[in-house]
Amino acid sequence: MADPITPVLTKRWLSPNSWRLSTYEQLEGYTAIKNALRKPQEQIVALIKDAGLRGRGGAGFPAGVKWSFMPQTSDPARPHYLVINADEGEPGTCKDIPLMMADPHSLIEGCIIASYAMRANHCFIYVRGEVLHCIRRLHAAVREAYDAGYLGNDILGSGFDLDITVHAGAGAYICGEETALLDSLEGRRGQPRLKPPFPAAAGLYAKPTTVNNVETIATVPYIVNGGSDWFREMGTEKSPGPKIYSVSGHVENPGQYEAPLGTTLRELLELAGGMKDGVPLKFWTPGGSSTPLLTADHMDVPLDFEGAAEAGSMLGTTAIMVFNETVSVPWAVMKWTRFYEHESCGKCTPCREGTFWLAQVLERMVEGRGTEEDIDTMLDVCDNILGRSFCALGDGAVSPIESGIKYFRDEFLALCEDNKAKQSDSALVGASA
Amino acid sequence: MTESTEVFDADIHAKAAEIIGRYPVARSALLPMLHLVQSVQGYVSQEGISFCAEQLDLTDAEVSAVVTFYTMYKRKPCGEHLVSVCTNTLCAAMGGDAIYKKLAGHLGENGTPLGHEQTSGTPGEQGSITLEHAECLAACDLAPVLQVNYEYYDNQTEQSAVELVDALRKGERPQPTRGAPLTDLKSAEQQLAGFFPDEEQFTADVDGPSAAEETLRGATLAQDRGWVAPAMRDEEANHG
Numbered sequence: 001m002a003d004p005i006t007p008v009l010t011k012r013w014l015s016p017n018s019w020r021l022s023t024y025e026q027l028e029g030y031t032a033i034k035n036a037l038r039k040p041q042e043q044i045v046a047l048i049k050d051a052g053l054r055g056r057g058g059a060g061f062p063a064g065v066k067w068s069f070m071p072q073t074s075d076p077a078r079p080h081y082l083v084i085n086a087d088e089g090e091p092g093t094c095k096d097i098p099l100m101m102a103d104p105h106s107l108i109e110g111c112i113i114a115s116y117a118m119r120a121n122h123c124f125i126y127v128r129g130e131v132l133h134c135i136r137r138l139h140a141a142v143r144e145a146y147d148a149g150y151l152g153n154d155i156l157g158s159g160f161d162l163d164i165t166v167h168a169g170a171g172a173y174i175c176g177e178e179t180a181l182l183d184s185l186e187g188r189r190g191q192p193r194l195k196p197p198f199p200a201a202a203g204l205y206a207k208p209t210t211v212n213n214v215e216t217i218a219t220v221p222y223i224v225n226g227g228s229d230w231f232r233e234m235g236t237e238k239s240p241g242p243k244i245y246s247v248s249g250h251v252e253n254p255g256q257y258e259a260p261l262g263t264t265l266r267e268l269l270e271l272a273g274g275m276k277d278g279v280p281l282k283f284w285t286p287g288g289s290s291t292p293l294l295t296a297d298h299m300d301v302p303l304d305f306e307g308a309a310e311a312g313s314m315l316g317t318t319a320i321m322v323f324n325e326t327v328s329v330p331w332a333v334m335k336w337t338r339f340y341e342h343e344s345c346g347k348c349t350p351c352r353e354g355t356f357w358l359a360q361v362l363e364r365m366v367e368g369r370g371t372e373e374d375i376d377t378m379l380d381v382c383d384n385i386l387g388r389s390f391c392a393l394g395d396g397a398v399s400p401i402e403s404g405i406k407y408f409r410d411e412f413l414a415l416c417e418d419n420k421a422k423q424s425d426s427a428l429v430g431a432s433a
Numbered sequence: 434m435t436e437s438t439e440v441f442d443a444d445i446h447a448k449a450a451e452i453i454g455r456y457p458v459a460r461s462a463l464l465p466m467l468h469l470v471q472s473v474q475g476y477v478s479q480e481g482i483s484f485c486a487e488q489l490d491l492t493d494a495e496v497s498a499v500v501t502f503y504t505m506y507k508r509k510p511c512g513e514h515l516v517s518v519c520t521n522t523l524c525a526a527m528g529g530d531a532i533y534k535k536l537a538g539h540l541g542e543n544g545t546p547l548g549h550e551q552t553s554g555t556p557g558e559q560g561s562i563t564l565e566h567a568e569c570l571a572a573c574d575l576a577p578v579l580q581v582n583y584e585y586y587d588n589q590t591e592q593s594a595v596e597l598v599d600a601l602r603k604g605e606r607p608q609p610t611r612g613a614p615l616t617d618l619k620s621a622e623q624q625l626a627g628f629f630p631d632e633e634q635f636t637a638d639v640d641g642p643s644a645a646e647e648t649l650r651g652a653t654l655a656q657d658r659g660w661v662a663p664a665m666r667d668e669e670a671n672h673g
């Protein structure tokens with residue numbers, strides 16, 4: 001059994017000036033590329049497959065499998081690209097930004113290995129625009145890496161060339177969706193593309209492209225150094241490795257806890273000092289607002305990709321948002337729905353219109369003007385969004401509403417009852433006048 | 434001479450060319466270039482749109498379509514500082530809604546609260562502040578958070594937020610909880626375009642604090658308790 005906390009990605013965070021190259025090099029930094037650049041590309045891809053590394057951006061797709069979709073030849077007319085999704089914006093998610101601020105070189109080293117494995121000579125880090133300090137740290141780290149010969153031409157005499165471009169976004173949640181991100185990186189509105197073709201066939205500039213999350217790629221150097229068996233000593237068979245759980249909300253000690261996949265909320269709450277002021281838990285998300293809400297009955301669900309799915313939710317980004325009894329579920333759901341309405345890109349009708357009307361129904365309900373019928377209307381609208389939208393934003397928008405009604409229907413009904421009572425009161429007043 | 438060349442000097446033209454040089458396809462330069470034009474005027478003006486269109490051989494309409502899609506591009510002149518309060522669900526529940534409401538009232542005039550993306554004071558002048566509510570800013574463990582010019586001020590209260598904007602109005606620049614010493618929105622936009630101050634200042638900025646107690650809680654707990662990840666074997670990782 002691994003320890004309750006397994007600092008791998010976070011192991012350098014306590015070191016002074018952890019973001020500098022000198023610190024990184026003192027703590028085994030840039031040793032994995034020396035190892036990796038000597039090996040055939042296929043061997044690196046196989047290693048990542050064997051390790052069972054699954055995408056840390058929410059979907060959990062096996063990274064090695066994704067890499068293997070890239071053409072295994074080099075054609076100068078069809079350059080390959082690696083794009084890092086650093087557009088962290090899923091509500092509750094706050095792992096990639098601190099990772100890039102504390103240890104940007106681990107991401108860069110991962111980019112070098114992944115680019116090499118996929119025969120890409122240009123890598124883009126697409127980072128959301130609202131995180132200036134993080135962007136500054138990335139630029140500084142990339143400069144340091146060029147100066148030290150870890151980037152540029154003929155890296156460490158291997159014959160491999162790589163350029164990294166840090167690209168700041170401009171405020172659009174949808175750009176976290178990989179094809180919207182590619183459109184945005186091409187200088188367009190960030191709207192998702194129809195798949196297929198998948199990015200490995202036609203991605204950035206219609207060239208073979210892989211889009212990976214920050215945490216996924218930052219994990220790669222450790223797997224190269226430690227091997228797949230070492231990696232599998234943490235986590236579960238189908239969800240191996242350590243994962244940064246971001247615990248926020250009504251807990252005593254919110255923060256970043258890197259633990260083996262499969263850790264439960266009960267265990268995380270213990271690490272985080274329990275519920276704030278002892279006020280009991282009401283609901284929580286396992287991985288951001290797009291993952292269906294869970295309740296106090298789900299404290300022992302193993303938080304890995306399988307466990308979260310079996311409990312009727314998803315692991316998502318392991319953004320554990322914890323809400324206590326004081327928070328109204330319809331209110332929370334209304335706030336999230338406004339978010340999805342604002343961030344819907346407008347490309348497809350179910351999402352654009354659906355989130356717009358859902359927000360209005362919920363606002364009405366929270367203001368005490370809802371009816372029981374509204375609950376059915378919302379579920380009906382959700383049914384017309386889920387699986388019928390262009391991308392996963394629509395599915396995400398449905399999650400808090402459907403799960404909120406599933407577990408807390410009484411709260412929605414109570415708001416309607418109040419309204420009904422008011423209506424009949426005013427009817428009586430009218431009759432007696 | 435077009436209007437845009439009167440607003441944007443040779444230095445900005447050179448920077449625009451430099452941005453284009455970072456990408457295999459010129460149009461990819463559009464987002465950073467829009468940050469660049471905001472660094473000049475504090476918003477994306479019609480001249481700014483024309484400037485980008487000229488550099489990238491696009492139409493004004495194509496550039497406008499992009500500008501209006503992204504919330505960070507402002508279409509009206511902004512204050513010296515942009516104050517963004519997270520009002521997404523978690524921050525809102527922890528006090529973010531109350532902070533936003535308090536600031537809107539505090540910065541408003543004659544009993545009218547300041548609206549979203551409205552400016553207190555004369556845009557561009559010292560002490561002027563544009564206020565906005567923002568979606569999740571990826572700092573939920575530090576909720577409720579707000580940002581000034583995209584630098585983080587963590588664990589805010591109504592009182593601390595009022596004190597912060599009052600200081601900004603007086604021309605002071607309180608140090609962010611995490612980030613470089615505060616400058617102004619235009620300087621921040623220039624950095625978002627990928628242009629940083631000289632080496633000495635840049636190093637100082639980069640070394641600005643980032644590791645909040647919350648960020649380090651897991652790592653600290655592990656250190657205190659002696660918890661570690663499984664040891665890697667000495668021999669080079671081998672696999673077949």
